[in-house]
Amino acid sequence: MTLAILDYGSGNLRSALRAFERTGKEVLLTSDYEVALEAEGLVVPGVGAFAACMAGLKAVRGDQLVRERLALGRPTLGICVGMQIFFAHGLEHGSSEGVGIWPSTVEKLEAKVLPHMGWNTVESAAESSLFKGVEGESFYFVHSYGVTESCGATEAWTSFDTRFIAAIEDGAIAATQFHPEKSGDAGLHLIKNWVSTL
Amino acid sequence: MTLSVRIIPCLDVTDGRVVKGVNFTNLIDAGDPVEMASLYNSEGADELTFLDISASVAGRETTLDVVRRTAEQVFIPLTVGGGIRSVEDVNRLLRAGADKVSINTAALARPELIAEIADRFGSQVLVLSVDARRANTESGFEVTTHGGRQSAGIDALAWVEKAIQLGVGEILLNSMDADGTRAGYDIGMIKAVRAISSVPLIASGGAGTQSDFAAALDAGADALLAASVFHFGTHRIGDIKGYLDHHGYPVRMTKAL
Numbered sequence: 001m002t003l004a005i006l007d008y009g010s011g012n013l014r015s016a017l018r019a020f021e022r023t024g025k026e027v028l029l030t031s032d033y034e035v036a037l038e039a040e041g042l043v044v045p046g047v048g049a050f051a052a053c054m055a056g057l058k059a060v061r062g063d064q065l066v067r068e069r070l071a072l073g074r075p076t077l078g079i080c081v082g083m084q085i086f087f088a089h090g091l092e093h094g095s096s097e098g099v100g101i102w103p104s105t106v107e108k109l110e111a112k113v114l115p116h117m118g119w120n121t122v123e124s125a126a127e128s129s130l131f132k133g134v135e136g137e138s139f140y141f142v143h144s145y146g147v148t149e150s151c152g153a154t155e156a157w158t159s160f161d162t163r164f165i166a167a168i169e170d171g172a173i174a175a176t177q178f179h180p181e182k183s184g185d186a187g188l189h190l191i192k193n194w195v196s197t198l
Numbered sequence: 199m200t201l202s203v204r205i206i207p208c209l210d211v212t213d214g215r216v217v218k219g220v221n222f223t224n225l226i227d228a229g230d231p232v233e234m235a236s237l238y239n240s241e242g243a244d245e246l247t248f249l250d251i252s253a254s255v256a257g258r259e260t261t262l263d264v265v266r267r268t269a270e271q272v273f274i275p276l277t278v279g280g281g282i283r284s285v286e287d288v289n290r291l292l293r294a295g296a297d298k299v300s301i302n303t304a305a306l307a308r309p310e311l312i313a314e315i316a317d318r319f320g321s322q323v324l325v326l327s328v329d330a331r332r333a334n335t336e337s338g339f340e341v342t343t344h345g346g347r348q349s350a351g352i353d354a355l356a357w358v359e360k361a362i363q364l365g366v367g368e369i370l371l372n373s374m375d376a377d378g379t380r381a382g383y384d385i386g387m388i389k390a391v392r393a394i395s396s397v398p399l400i401a402s403g404g405a406g407t408q409s410d411f412a413a414a415l416d417a418g419a420d421a422l423l424a425a426s427v428f429h430f431g432t433h434r435i436g437d438i439k440g441y442l443d444h445h446g447y448p449v450r451m452t453k454a455l
Contacts, residue, residue, distance in 0.1 A: 014295040018270045048320040115322050115367055117398045119202040119244055119450040138202060138450040140275060142322045159199045182275050182297065184239065185455045
């Protein structure tokens, strides 16, 4: 069984590929709907603005893909803007619709300096599988937008002037605002945790 | 939950090799940037920067290969600067595995390049590298070119403001007066740029003692970049972080997982 990283034209996928390969799984970069649907685990990366990312996702029918995997109970992990586009709306570069798994809107963070760039710790939930063994560790964030209201799932939070969601675990779907593939050993550990839930 | 200050070692690379002498005894090949990157990662570097000073096209191709090999082995953010002239140059570096690129001369020559890169890849990939020195300009600081030897004829603060408007996501401020002196960062310059900058600020140039790093943070830097003090082993990254942690600065302390 394999992992698939959805390739929809977004940035640096090489490190993500290698980081997920560290788990011992076979990892494919793909934009093929069927391959991504059948994968044991699907990773949805994301770099750039919400609107552009969502347009790229739609171009490979990624929105439908994520919903179908969710309906089938197949694990999917969104990273950074790949997490943001799972929400209903985003306000970066104009208002646009997301995949709509969670109802919130992704808004510009209220902070003196943006982007929120660098290593921050998170407050994870006791029942979290993702953060098992890395509860107090730092993870690498690069973003200016975020979600500041709870969506009622298992959530990890962090703050940078404002409190916002750092990660979500909600049944078959999980997502991180930070980049686990850029978060050193702690990030690799979190990736292993996710893969072990597949 | 506090954002940590970042410590960033910078490696000068030409034709696939680290240029400045490196004084570590536990390296198999002190000139291999990939091995150096891996060592700095294990010592707690929060990001890595490669400055490509290759003079030839072939040298730049080799740098792409170095970036590829580094990104496959070292899972922390990697910034690459030097010789970037176009959106396509940025695309190649990002696809090779760089997370950010820094631009300097090309943006001075054609500021619209900033907006072109930011529009295509997002501001978060773009670092503006500013080589500045004290001068008789409006703010008291001017931009230089040619490694600080020539004036670019632009006020440094005006340039930073314009570049932020055009879409840079971060500023790398190099003091050409302090560079190489190990007499401390230019604190006045950091304060001046911090006051007008809404994006993260990396300070560079002049790091000597451990307290120099703390002083630059007090002046408003979010991250500190240094080259020779790390390469020559004057300071180990872990020692700097230990010092900063002891003095109450938020740092990421790594542990074996």
